[in-house]
Amino acid sequence: MCRRSEGGMKGFRIARRLLTAAGIFALAAVGYVLIGKVYPFNWGLVLRYYRLFLMGLFVTMKISLISIVISFFLGLLFALMRKSKIEFFEDIGGLYVWFFRNTPLLVVILLTYYGVGTIVNLDRFWASVIALSLFEGAYITEIIRSGIEAVPKGEIEAAKSLGFTNFQVFASVVFPQSIRIALPPLIGQFVSLIKDSSLASIIALGELTMMARQVGTRTLASFESYLIVAFLYIAITTIISTLGRYLERRLAIP
Amino acid sequence: MxxxxxxxxxxxxxxxxxxxxxxxxxxxxxxxxxxxxxxxxxxxxxxxxxxxxxxxxxxxxxxxxxxxxxxxxxxxxxxxxxxxxxxxxxxxxxxxxxxxxxxxxxxxxxxxxxIGQTVLYNVRKYHSPPTSDELKKMKNLKIAVQLGTTGEFAARRLFPNAEIMTFETMDQAAYQVALGRADIMVVDSIYAMYMADKYEQLASTGELLTKExxxxxxxxxxxxxxxxxxxxxxxxxxxxxxxxxxxxxxxxxx
CATH class of the missing domain: 3.40.190.10 (Periplasmic binding protein-like II)
Structure with a gap:
């Protein structure tokens, strides 16, 4: 693959991006004015409820961050199980992935809240966290598993012949490499998780989407509140992706 | 002409x-x-x-x-x-x-x-119909409502300290009361009476909180x-x- 030379091209690229951004902005502005002719925008009314948006944003961030951490460890655990030599563990891992990758998240949330949640009395927040973590964990299992499989077999054999124990092989050869390989799709999955958390509004969790709907019904200006909510989601997910790209560069093996 | x-x-x-x-x-x-x-x-x-x-x-x-x-x-x-x-x-x-x-x-x-807004409650929770004054004094009162209804608005206005759980449909909100996940539902009197007739665990206080x-x-x-x-x-x-x-x-x- 031939890489374009840096320097002269870089300035050109920035100019091109700015031009694209300006074009999109102009298009959006024209669209806004045209829609405004049919639908009278009333931003003041919606912005009066900014506290509700902030509350929703807080809940969405909280549920997403906790679920990201739990789903990552679930994914790691089940990926190891799937790669385990003990067949029982392998089957459990396979069953887990099979179940959660073939069930809609909405159904998982309803099952957790109305099914499991009634028996052990889970509140809405924790039911959502558990459902999201289990669901996204299945995808993360597969991402980490493919990361582990991408580590060349020769390296594992080399480490073993140098006298590394199984744990040492995993901890210092397989894991650090597979995480680097899995990082880009992992970040993508975390971004999905944040967006998927909006489905928790079905069990009346007051997250961002639910709050936008509440503002929409109270002000009867739903277009405005949905636009605000779309912007807020884009803001959070862009921050996560940017952090991910930074991490990728930091961790890259030179 | x-x-x-x-x-x-x-x-x-x-x-x-x-x-x-x-x-x-x-x-x-x-x-x-x-x-x-x-x-x-x-x-x-x-x-x-x-x-x-x-x-x-x-x-x-x-x-x-x-x-x-x-x-x-x-x-x-x-x-x-x-x-x-x-x-x-x-x-x-x-x-x-x-x-x-x-x-x-x-x-x-x-x-x-x-019609008017009234209170739908679970007979297993309250032995006698709770009056709105009693409910106002209750701590951690959980109220299920349908999102965007006058029931939601009345509940927020009359019970400012209660936790309001907003659901997409009336039946979902009523189900919370039947399950015991919400203490009461604030809803149109016609619906409350219908549900009280249909399900023995549900009852309506009959007290009209509003006139609509x-x-x-x-x-x-x-x-x-x-x-x-x-x-x-x-x-x-x-x-x-x-x-x-x-x-x-x-x-x-x-």
Whole structure:
């Protein structure tokens, strides 16, 4: 693959991006004015409820961050199980992935809240966290598993012949490499998780989407509140992706 | 003479170009009504998937007079006014309370029922019907409501310290009370009485927290159509059709 030379091209690229951004902005502005002719925008009314948006944003961030951490460890655990030599563990891992990758998240949330949640009395927040973590964990299992499989077999054999124990092989050869390989799709999955958390509004969790709907019904200006909510989601997910790209560069093996 | 001709020609062209909604419905042969999934005994779906209820029968009479078929467009309650504005259906006949805030976005007909908000509770939780004063003093009161209803607004106004759980449908909110996940539901009196009759664990306090009138909503400016709807409703009241349907569906309202 031939890489374009840096320097002269870089300035050109920035100019091109700015031009694209300006074009999109102009298009959006024209669209806004045209829609405004049919639908009278009333931003003041919606912005009066900014506290509700902030509350929703807080809940969405909280549920997403906790679920990201739990789903990552679930994914790691089940990926190891799937790669385990003990067949029982392998089957459990396979069953887990099979179940959660073939069930809609909405159904998982309803099952957790109305099914499991009634028996052990889970509140809405924790039911959502558990459902999201289990669901996204299945995808993360597969991402980490493919990361582990991408580590060349020769390296594992080399480490073993140098006298590394199984744990040492995993901890210092397989894991650090597979995480680097899995990082880009992992970040993508975390971004999905944040967006998927909006489905928790079905069990009346007051997250961002639910709050936008509440503002929409109270002000009867739903277009405005949905636009605000779309912007807020884009803001959070862009921050996560940017952090991910930074991490990728930091961790890259030179 | 010539001036009169030109003027009448202009009027003719304009009236052709802007044929009223009433005429359009008759030409189309279909009356499109917006409702949410269910608000029994006013409207809902039976085991065979047919729409039934007080308002459904009222609609059938309306369609019979117009000589058209009925098409039900089912949307979520919190999106019903935006859907009407964007032309997804001709009008809303869905137990909608006439409020001055809503009247900024849509035009209302004359009222056809007078109801009030009341409290639906679980008989296993409260041995005697809780009064609103008792409920106001309760700590950590959890109230289930349907998102965007006057029940939600009344609950927020009357019980400012309670936790309000907003659900997409009335049945979901009532289910929370039956499960014991919410303490009470604030809802239209007709629905509360219907549910109390149907399920032995649910009861209605019967105390009316508010007084509200239900009306039909049309897009702003559809005055000719609104005029016809008002005429129909006035006739339905005087002819005894409304009383007859109230008895048939056991609608306990004025």
């Amino acid at each position: 010539r001036k009169v001709l030109v003027l009448s020609l202009i009027v003719l062209i304009f009236s052709l170009g802007f044929a009223g909604l009433l005429e359009e419905i008759q030409k189309r042969g279909v009356l499109r009504v917006g409702q949410d999934p269910g608000y029994m005994p006013l409207y809902g779906t039976n085991e065979k998937g047919e729409r039934i209820g007080f308002e459904v029968d009222l609609l059938k009479k309306m369609a019979e007079i117009l000589g058209v078929k009925i098409e039900y467009v089912i949307v979520n309650w919190d999106g019903i006014i935006p859907a009407l504005i964007s032309g997804k259906f001709d009008f809303i006949l869905a137990g909608m309370t006439i409020t001055p805030e809503r009247a900024l976005k849509v035009d209302f007909s004359i009222p056809y029922l007078t 009138e239900l009306g039909i909503a049309v897009r702003k400016g559809e005055l000719e159509f609104l005029q016809w709807i008002n005429t129909f409703l006035r006739w339905a009241k005087v002819s005894g059709l409304i009383d007859e349907l109230k008895e048939k569906w056991n609608v306990q309202a004025e």
